[in-house]
Each structure stands twice: as structure tokens, then as C-alpha cells.
Amino acid sequence: MEDWHNATEPHLIKTPNAYPERIAPVGEAALAQSRRLAALAGSVRGPIELCRGGALAARGLAEQARLVAETATGHAHELWLVPVLALIRNGDAVCRTMRAIRADTDAAVCWFLLESTGAELLASVVQAEGLMAWSELIGDPSIALMVAHDGPPESRVPAGAPRMRHSLRVPASCAADVLAWCRQRQPAMEAWLGMPVEQSALEVAVNSAATSQGEYRTFGSMEEGLLGQEADPGHVLSVLSAAAAMVRFEWACGPVRLQHLTRRQAMDEQAELVSLARGDTPGYVLDHDASVERAALDVEWHEKPPELVLDQAAVVSWLEGTGAASSAQDAFWYDARCLNKEVTRE
Numbered sequence: 001m002e003d004w005h006n007a008t009e010p011h012l013i014k015t016p017n018a019y020p021e022r023i024a025p026v027g028e029a030a031l032a033q034s035r036r037l038a039a040l041a042g043s044v045r046g047p048i049e050l051c052r053g054g055a056l057a058a059r060g061l062a063e064q065a066r067l068v069a070e071t072a073t074g075h076a077h078e079l080w081l082v083p084v085l086a087l088i089r090n091g092d093a094v095c096r097t098m099r100a101i102r103a104d105t106d107a108a109v110c111w112f113l114l115e116s117t118g119a120e121l122l123a124s125v126v127q128a129e130g131l132m133a134w135s136e137l138i139g140d141p142s143i144a145l146m147v148a149h150d151g152p153p154e155s156r157v158p159a160g161a162p163r164m165r166h167s168l169r170v171p172a173s174c175a176a177d178v179l180a181w182c183r184q185r186q187p188a189m190e191a192w193l194g195m196p197v198e199q200s201a202l203e204v205a206v207n208s209a210a211t212s213q214g215e216y217r218t219f220g221s222m223e224e225g226l227l228g229q230e231a232d233p234g235h236v237l238s239v240l241s242a243a244a245a246m247v248r249f250e251w252a253c254g255p256v257r258l259q260h261l262t263r264r265q266a267m268d269e270q271a272e273l274v275s276l277a278r279g280d281t282p283g284y285v286l287d288h289d290a291s292v293e294r295a296a297l298d299v300e301w302h303e304k305p306p307e308l309v310l311d312q313a314a315v316v317s318w319l320e321g322t323g324a325a326s327s328a329q330d331a332f333w334y335d336a337r338c339l340n341k342e343v344t345r346e
Contacts, residue, residue: 012097012112013081022059023173023181027228030057030171034064040166041111041144042069047122050148053170055115056233058148060177061170062113075108084116093129095137102143111144118149175210176227178236182206193244193310200312201240208319209235216316243318244310251308254301261294 025031040048050058063079070077080101087094102110114122126134138145153167173181182189182202190197204216209231253259268287 012086012094012101013083014078021056021185022063023056023177023233024060024184025057025064025171026176026180027171027174030061030174030177031064033168033171034061035068037061037065037146037168038068038072040168041065041109041146042073044166045141046138047114047145047147049153049167050113050146050170051151051153051167053148053172054150054233055148056181057173057177058115058170059113062111062146062148066111069109073108076106077109077111078105078107079111079113082112082114082117084114084121087114087117087121087125093133094125095129095133098143099133099137102140109142109144111146113146113148115148116150117147118151119147122147172230173233174228175206175231178209178231178233179203179206179227181233182236189240193240195244195247195308195310197240197244197310198312201243201310201315204312204315204319205236205239205243206231208239208315209233216319239315239318240310243315246318247308247310247314255297258294258297258301261290261297265291265294 025034037048037050050061053061059081066077066079080098082094082098086097098110098112137143148170179202182205183199186197186199186202207226208216210226210229250256264287
């Protein structure tokens, strides 16, 4: 299955569409920043630097700014994403590609967001493709150029690079932003995880990313204080992925209690067989009550299997357990690949 949350294709991507992903701003600070970006895009010529923000948040900020400009002017605006692979691997000059897009569209303004692009990378691209071509591109009033990266503002511009006219910080995603994104993308998340996801499970996962107090609960009616706190979308996806894996393990392998009793019975039976073979008095007597409990659990699991659904209890169980979901990309993407495999009950 294609990773619906990870855009790495080496070509220019037009938005809005279902791919790639972005987190639309909901918090007041992010919405205000999107209006500042729209004002800069319509009033200055030259790259606008978007710094200290992840790809999802930067895309959402740029898309919201495009909507603001389009609504205010009454003219169509288009946003195109330029992945970093398009800058370092594309055989055609990116500058020429953007000029061709500008010429072929009826939109009043074309917005281009260069992702994961610092001043040094931009300088190398400009030097390779020609300063004159890039100067013409930047000077076109119908083109808005943005350069996004997750580092601090560039204090020194390398020789040959266009000077950043303005720098805007991409606001960190708040709990309200991430919760709205999760709700909007819930069907895609369910397809990715391979099971239905309850709304309360999403809320608890977002809540865990916004607070460190260990109180895993759903959101109340407009809890402004909590909804305004920063929340890492990678952490939310990690929690959902790990909790869904635990639900699938329970569904495929049975309850942990059943597995424990089965192992205990096998251990006692082995000890009894060894004692009988040696002619000794059995040192271990089979636990009748444990055998009855194991049989009952086994029958219940096969006749009334648990639903394959990610609910609030499953997320809370994972968060309160000894294992903690990691927001590191390697660990979290690995979990996602595991969930894509077919699993059958024995």
C-alpha cells in the first residue's frame, strides 16, 4: 500500500488534492500567519522563507494563504509543491518547468513551494540552471515563490542565491490542527491501519501528544487551553499505529491470559510426563481450575472473537503500558508496513 502520508515523488505536485498530505491550520496563530504570508506573496518579489516547520505544517500554511489571497482578490490562485527530489534529481530545469506551468495555466497567480530547501541548496540550483532564468522567474508578478525548511532563518545567503526577502516562522501544529487533520483523514487512516478507528481513539491519541501529564482522555467542549497546545502529528500516528498493532495481535493470537494459561498447562504436562517416565511421584499436579479457565477462554475467543477495531480503550491501554510509541520515522514507518500484511486467525 502506498504511504498516503509521505510525499517523495520527484516531480511538481499541484494542490489541493488528496495527495500529498498537509495539515490545515485551525489555531488562531497559524491562521494569522497564513494571512501574513498571503500579504507578502502579493506585495514582494523574491523568495519568502518559511522556517522552523515540518512539511505537513508548511504545506497547510501555504495552502491556507493561497485560499486567503484567492478569496480576497476574487481571482484564481494555484499552489504547486516542488519536492526536494525535483531540485536535485530532475533532468529538466526546475525553473523552466515552473515557467511552463505559469504559461499553461489560467490562474492569476501561481504559488510554488520549494520543500526542504535551504539557502545553499537553492544557490546550487540557481548556479546550475542560470541566474538570469531565475531572476526572470522571481521578477514575474504572477509568481509567488516560497522556500521551506525546518531550520532557523538563514542569516547568511550564499553567493549566487536569491536574497530571502522575508522570513516567516511556520507555527507548530497545535492539538486543534492535528485533531482536525485526523478527522478529515480518518477514512485514509483506517485503510492504512486496516481497521475502523473510533473518534474517541483519535482524540485520546492527540491528547497524549499535547500533554505530558499522563491523563489520557477525550477532549471536552472547546477546551481552548488544551486544544491550543503544540502537538506532534508524528507522535499521534505512532500511537495509533502501535495501538492498532496490539489490537491485531489480540485478534490474531488471542488474549495474553489465554496464551499464559496454555504455556503453563504445557509446562505442567511436560513435568508430569518426565516424572511418569522416571517412575517418580509427580512433583507437579495439573491445576484443574487453570485448565478450566483456559478452556473457557479458548472457546470464548473462537466463538466470540473480539472486533478488529481501534477504540479508546486500546489506545489508553497502549499509552499506559510499558511500551511507548516512538515518533522516530524509521520505527513508525516499520510499524505501518507490518500492518499492511494479511493476518489470518488460526
